[in-house]
Amino acid sequence: MWINMGPQHPMTHGLWNLRVKVDGETIVDAEPEVGYLHRGIEKLCEDRTYPQIIPISDRLCYGSSMTWSHLFCLTVEDLMGVEVPERAEYIRVAAIEMQRIASHLMWLAAYAADLGLMIGFIYTMRDREVFIDILQALTGSRITYNYPRIGGVAHDVPPTFGRDALRACSYMEKRLREYEDLFDGSKVFMMRNVDVGKLRKEDAMNLGVTGPPLRASDVRYDLRTDMPYSVYPEMDFDVATHPDGDCYSRYRVRMIEMAESCRIIRQAVQKMPKGKWRIRAPRNAPVGTGLGRVEDPRGEGMMYIVGDGTDRPYRVKIRSPIFVTVSAAPKMLIGYKLADVVAIMGGLDMCIGETDR
Amino acid sequence: MNLYEFCYGIIHWLVDLVNNLWYWLGDVLPWVFGDFFDAVGDFAASDSNIAFFTILTEVLIIVIIALINVLNFIWLDRKFMGRMFDFYGPYYVGYRIGGWLQNLADGIKLFVKEIITPAKADRVGFLLAPVIFISSSFLALATIPLGRDFGIATNESGAGVPAGVLVAFAMFAIAPFSILIAGWSSNNKYTLIGGMRSAAQMMSYEIPMLLTVASVLLLAGSFSFSGVVDAQHDLWFAIPLFLGFIVFMVCLMAEVEIQPFDLPEAEAELVEGWTTEYCGMRFGLFMMTSYLRGYIGGALATALFLGGWHGPELIPDPIWFLIKAYTVFVIVEWTRWSLPRVRVDQILDIGWKRLMPLAVLNLFIAVAFKTMGWF
Structure with missing residues (x-):
């Protein structure tokens, strides 16, 4: 029996369709279908000037919009050859890592709700507010920030930024231990996660899975250390990996990543130099190409921009991590129960905005 | 009187x-x-006519009590959930009484919604399922007395029905049948899976539950609620039969479809489970009845294990009974919001491999107590 889980389904967290073929409750075949939320963002970008694209790239992912606007700015800076002031880089790193924590917390909330743990949903969303508030003080908005600029960031940090960020980090580290009590300490949670949705290392690499699902399959691949951008080389942090490749590993990897993000935010705030936060970037891009790759909370995000000498890009190509990762869904799903669909697909942290672009 | x-x-x-x-x-x-x-x-x-109307009045009173209890339960659930989740719960509708009227407002909202029967649904089954579900749940309430002489199915001498416990559990166990009908007749894959899950779950949890009930009946030496409760005058059965109490509570949560075991309506994977195709007040009645079943579960646990209406004389008997039933319900809600949902194969494993042996062990313990002559 084929079951359409989607496009309108509580499991999907967006607008996509997972067709699963079940034998009783066991999944024998699965087929993800994406494309319901295609907004033609790549085409939209061709008709706008470079600064006008920044808010559009924010709209790529509702969970981690800062990462995507930063990625766009990174790519255009590569295209134009703009050097970003060091203070701006530190601000960006702090903001991106906050965004990563907020994104992971939103994932954890959705994941807990998927598994039926309603209190996990509420508590994680509540703690996400802490970081959203700081980002709001920094940028002026809560979800789509429109904060990075080509050649820096829009504004300097507010005077209380450092204090708030450090406080939020120590608060978060305390809360993370509480989450471990709530999630790992729950026998039912472990029953639902351990040995569910196994993704072998070879499959993960062959299918182009990136981000936490890949690191959960015991592949140490993180663009922040493997192809460092911004000021990540100066940061001291560990790349989280887990050997098992199941849902529990993905959960663990994200939990460790949140702790590491706290470390990075702390270092970024403490090492932040004084100086300019933005330089004037040229209006027109030269004829050529720019490439940017960042470690999105969901995997490897990549942008490729072709400039044709005008103030508008000739072509913008966006590589979405989830668009690639979701192709591994059949590998993970087949053989497990129907109820595991929510655990497995929830563990991927689907974000349809960037998948369908 | x-x-x-x-x-x-x-x-x-x-x-x-x-x-x-x-x-x-x-x-x-x-x-x-x-x-x-x-x-x-x-x-x-004539006597027969007056007796008939008397019983009708009794039924009316009990149904009204049940409905008020359901409203209380929903309110309590939402308030408690709100406190757990860092918000207030219902607040504005009925501001002076703690938002109690919110449920009535929700009920009115559900009443004015359009009732849709899916075109390809099996109409008879689709309409019959809520009727069976609701009526069987109300019938389960029939034999559960609130106090020594406050219950619907009492005979004229005031003692409860002789086999009241059995009747209550029999009525309680009809629900999976109606859920299966609802799931099948809705002609929807999610409801079908939900109905099948419900059938499997309830069948496998009925047996350990009845075994624990059997141990209680064995100690009490009576099949009526009054007998069982009177036997607990000195010692609640939850203390000697602690194991059985735990098993009973777990089975109860599975029977009432409370969160860790709410597989039939697992909203993450099965949209709304077997109630997916029901809308408007039909869904409202389903939801109301599931809360009513929560109340019945709490009442059963109270009557069988927690000493029923026995308590210090300060408070009248029915109030003691309600206090205990509400406490049981709140504890159940507490576990409900703080545990994830188990999987369908795991729930059957828990039922057959863990609870079943524990229930049998509990029955042995009860037999041992009885043969020692302690009860």
């Missing part, structure tokens, strides 16, 4: 009132109707 006598008195008084009117009419208009009024009056005043 028990509930039956109370209702009997009221009905008798009403019938007398009406009869007097009729006799008076018979005096005034004899040339039109002759002795007709006298015959009607005699029939109305």
Whole structure:
């Protein structure tokens, strides 16, 4: 029996369709279908000037919009050859890592709700507010920030930024231990996660899975250390990996990543130099190409921009991590129960905005 | 005076009132109707007729109590959930009584919604399922007394029905049948899976639950609620049969479809489970009845394990009973919001491999107590 889980389904967290073929409750075949939320963002970008694209790239992912606007700015800076002031880089790193924590917390909330743990949903969303508030003080908005600029960031940090960020980090580290009590300490949670949705290392690499699902399959691949951008080389942090490749590993990897993000935010705030936060970037891009790759909370995000000498890009190509990762869904799903669909697909942290672009 | 006598008195008084009117009419208009009024009056005043209306009144009172309890339960659930989740819960509708009227407002909202029957659904089954579900749940309430002499199914001497516990559990166990009908007749894949899950789950949890009940009945030596509760006058059965109490509570959560075991309506994977195709007040009735089943579960646990209406004399018996039932419900809600949902194969594993042996062990313990002559 084929079951359409989607496009309108509580499991999907967006607008996509997972067709699963079940034998009783066991999944024998699965087929993800994406494309319901295609907004033609790549085409939209061709008709706008470079600064006008920044808010559009924010709209790529509702969970981690800062990462995507930063990625766009990174790519255009590569295209134009703009050097970003060091203070701006530190601000960006702090903001991106906050965004990563907020994104992971939103994932954890959705994941807990998927598994039926309603209190996990509420508590994680509540703690996400802490970081959203700081980002709001920094940028002026809560979800789509429109904060990075080509050649820096829009504004300097507010005077209380450092204090708030450090406080939020120590608060978060305390809360993370509480989450471990709530999630790992729950026998039912472990029953639902351990040995569910196994993704072998070879499959993960062959299918182009990136981000936490890949690191959960015991592949140490993180663009922040493997192809460092911004000021990540100066940061001291560990790349989280887990050997098992199941849902529990993905959960663990994200939990460790949140702790590491706290470390990075702390270092970024403490090492932040004084100086300019933005330089004037040229209006027109030269004829050529720019490439940017960042470690999105969901995997490897990549942008490729072709400039044709005008103030508008000739072509913008966006590589979405989830668009690639979701192709591994059949590998993970087949053989497990129907109820595991929510655990497995929830563990991927689907974000349809960037998948369908 | 028990509930039956109370209702009997009221009905008798009403019938007398009406009869007097009729006799008076018979005096005034004899040339039109002759002795007709006298015959009607005699029939109305007959014992069987008054008993019939007495029982109807009792049913009405119990249904009203049940519905008020359900409203209380939903309110309590939402308030408690709100406190757990860092918000207030219902607040504005009925501001002075803690948002209690919010449920009524929700009910009115559900009433005015359109009721849709899916075009390809099996109409008979689709309409029959809520009826069976609701009526069986109300019937389960019939034999559960709130106090020694406050219950619907009491006989005229005030003692409970002889096999009240068995009747209550039998009625309680009809629900999976209606859920299966609802799931199948809705002609929807999610509801079908939900119905099948419900059938499997309830069947596998019925057995350990009844085994623990059997141990209680064994210790009490009675099949009626009054007998079971009276046997707990000195010691609650939850203390000697602690194991059985735990097993009973877990099975109860599975029977009532509370969160860790709410697989039939797992909203993450099965949209809304077997109630997916029901809308408007039909869904409202389903939801209301599931809360009613929560109340029945709490009442059963109270009557069988927690000493029923026994408590210090300060508070009247029915209030003690309700306090205990509400406490059980709150504890169940507490686990509900703080545990994830288990998987369908795991729930069957828990039922057959863990709870079943524990229930049998509990029965052995009860037998041992009984043979030692301690009860």
